[in-house]
Amino acid sequence: MTFAYRVLTPLCLWPWDNSSPNTRHRRAFLKIPTISKFKHLHPWQLPMLVALYIGLLLNFPFYRKLAEIFDRLGQVDLGFMLSIPLFICAVLTLLFTLICWGPLRKPLLCTLVVLSSLACYASLTYGVVIDYGMIENFAETNSHEALSYLTPGAALWFVVTALLPSLLIWKAPLTPALKYHKAVISSCLVIVACVATVLCIATGYYQNYTSVGRNNSYLKAMIIPTHAIYSGAKYVSNTYLAKPEPFKHLGLDAQQAKSDPQGKPNLLVLVVGETARAKNSSHYGYQRDTNPFTRERGVIPFMEVSSCGTATAVSVPCMFSAFNRDNFDGKQARNQSNLMDMLSHAGLETLWLENDGGSKGVADRIPFHTMDPKANPSLCKGGVCFDEVLLAPLKQQIEQQTHDGVIVLHLIGSHGPTYFKRYPKSKGPFTPACETASIENCSSEELVNVYDNTLYYTDYVLGQVIDILNNNAGQHNTAMLYLSDHGESLGENGLYLHGFPYSLAPEEQTQVPMLFWSSEQFAQQAQLNTDCLTQKAQLGGFSHDNLFHSVLGLMSVSTSLYHRDLDLFASCTNTPSNT
Incomplete structure (x- = not known):
């Protein structure tokens, strides 16, 4: 008891507190110098x-x-x-x-x-x-x-x-x-x-x-x-202090020109990845097989894709805006129509399914549904869900969809530092894995293993999305486009996570994977030459700047804001909207 008194009392008493005789007595007993002497x-x-x-x-x-x-x-x-x-x-x-x-x-x-x-x-x-x-x-x-x-x-x-x-x-x-x-x-x-x-x-x-x-x-x-x-x-x-400006409606001339109005509706699932870097993807030459599920389903990987930013709050609004990275203004972008607004205005059915930190304003004016951890206890722990939780609502939406549409899946993907919480243990083949948020204390091998497990699991989810689209080929012409928002540093040059200023950021944070898959019916209806697209994808030199125009072109939406030279698919199609 005496030992505890001597140890704890200095932590509880401030030497400059002379308010009571007891305090002075205890200080004398402990021989603690009083600051009043100074x-x-x-x-x-x-x-x-x-x-x-x-x-x-x-x-x-x-x-x-x-x-x-x-x-x-x-x-x-x-x-x-x-x-x-x-x-x-x-x-x-x-x-x-x-x-x-x-x-x-x-x-x-x-x-x-x-x-x-x-x-x-x-x-x-x-x-x-x-x-x-x-x-x-x-x-x-x-x-x-x-x-x-x-x-x-x-x-x-x-x-x-x-x-x-x-x-x-x-x-x-x-x-x-x-x-x-x-x-x-x-x-x-x-x-x-x-x-x-x-x-x-x-x-x-x-x-x-x-x-x-x-x-x-x-x-x-x-x-x-x-x-x-x-x-x-x-x-x-x-x-908070700047004077609010009136919302600027862009793309009011957007309209869809479908070649076969009586045919099956076209459906594009746009998957927005989180913190996936191209360097650790086997589609881009990585020695470890982190993409077995999408590879066997015949996706087309686009080489050398640069992100718009190094953080979600910048990249997601930027990739859906009509701005290029060089002239992107976040405040202005949030106060005007984006890609999803224009698709909706053109008459397409749109939906944003959220499993990350929100759409950053992109989905403010379209149907939006965020995953509820309480409603999915088998796939959610501690208020965070595995990305498989998006598959059931995706199936449900496809069954209800009757017109051409775009569904966005926003993944939590590889978000750190708790990488080990982003995938089920059964979907983490690479061990030993870093299972702590203090990633700086893990070995390089453990950190790379746990990060690669997140990519492996994301690839599994993408494979499941493709299977769902294939299973609905009788009712829809289906396609999927996957693009990560930014990359990640795993200790290279002393850097971890992401968010480094773009002009100084290493390629680990700015080079991201982009994958495309389409059913034969979708390619035929869009007159898309997949062999041509495969060859073009190998050329590299792409970026988030391409997304806005590529989705408009792929879904045959015409607007004065569309630029054919930024459409990834335009040179490999013969559709009227892209000519």
Whole structure:
């Protein structure tokens, strides 16, 4: 009992709490030094100390990347190297002094420490950069996906680097409030000192900073927490503060021209994959057979397909929009008609079946059905379902469909870091597999095995979709197009997961699989030459930009927004809509 008292009491008592005799007695017994013996902090000193903590310690990922750059450069000016942490601390002190005032000083500083801790952990563990795209992706993450990142290591990191420092900040003794003019003067002196430091460093090493910054422009995005704050403020401004604009209806001229109105309806199942990278697909030369089910069903793989983004929140709206990746604007895209809207306007039956984190606005104006884990206990665990859960509603919809239509299946696919939860154990042939969310602690073999299992299971589901379409060939002309939203990093170059800025992202995050299958009846009705398409698919050089125009062309929908040169099927068909 005495041992527990001695151990636990220091964790429960704050040394600066002198409110009761018992507290003072216990402190004397434990011989804990009281902070009242130390000089109280002036209000301007607290932001400076927090800036030093964040600038020197929580910016370790930034300094690590700098070390790699300096190592490649060879001989680097020592004074320039030493000036960098001083420069960052001066800028952070300046920033924190300007924004952390009065009663909001401690709450704001605690918030900055928490945000910096999270950004540092994400960068150290997964190699991600907290930019606008990552903020957007995180904001649209559902609770089950967010909880998958909560690991014992993450919790311990948060306690040590965020919670404890925040408590110290909150309890830090400050001198009695200075008169207003004295507080202003002291803060102004700090600001002047910071500005002078920055100017001196800039004057002495301007050429060095310009050279390193120009050749490594991504470095500014790695500085914690400035870029994260800027990106978060931009996201909030664009999402919640910007004046709403009227919805822009596009493709109102869209109409379908079917060559045989009395024939069987055409049905395209568009499967949107999640986090599947082409590098680990046997369709693209991967040595391990991760695609046995689609290969034996005769799919056509398209080579060298680039994604529009490295995160779902960007890629999915982009691939369904009339924009190309180069001119894509997420805010604008969500405020105007997309591919599914135009198909619906042209008279096609549309449906979005969801088993991931939502359609990201694409299916807001068409029939939408998300999978209910409670209604499918055999295929769902912990609020997340295996992708097989989509097959039953797909069958049901096909049986009810009487006109030409497009059904979208949005898979959860290979979404990490809990890859082991994306497939049934019976559909995971590659062992040993990493069965933890702390993927950075798994061996490379275990991580690749568990990821390949997700691809194997996705391929199984695609094979089942094809079988369902084949079984309904008597009532429909059927086809399937599969395209993943983005790829994934599995530890290459210290990167994990996805979401890295596109201009810097490795091909593991941007090169994705795209597969096409059609029944003979669909190919005949669409006058599609599959031999020609197979040859064209081998040429490569495709992207998400092709999806919008290819689906319009495949379903014989004409509109002024359609561009034949971006239609994957146009050069191998003779249909009127594509001539």
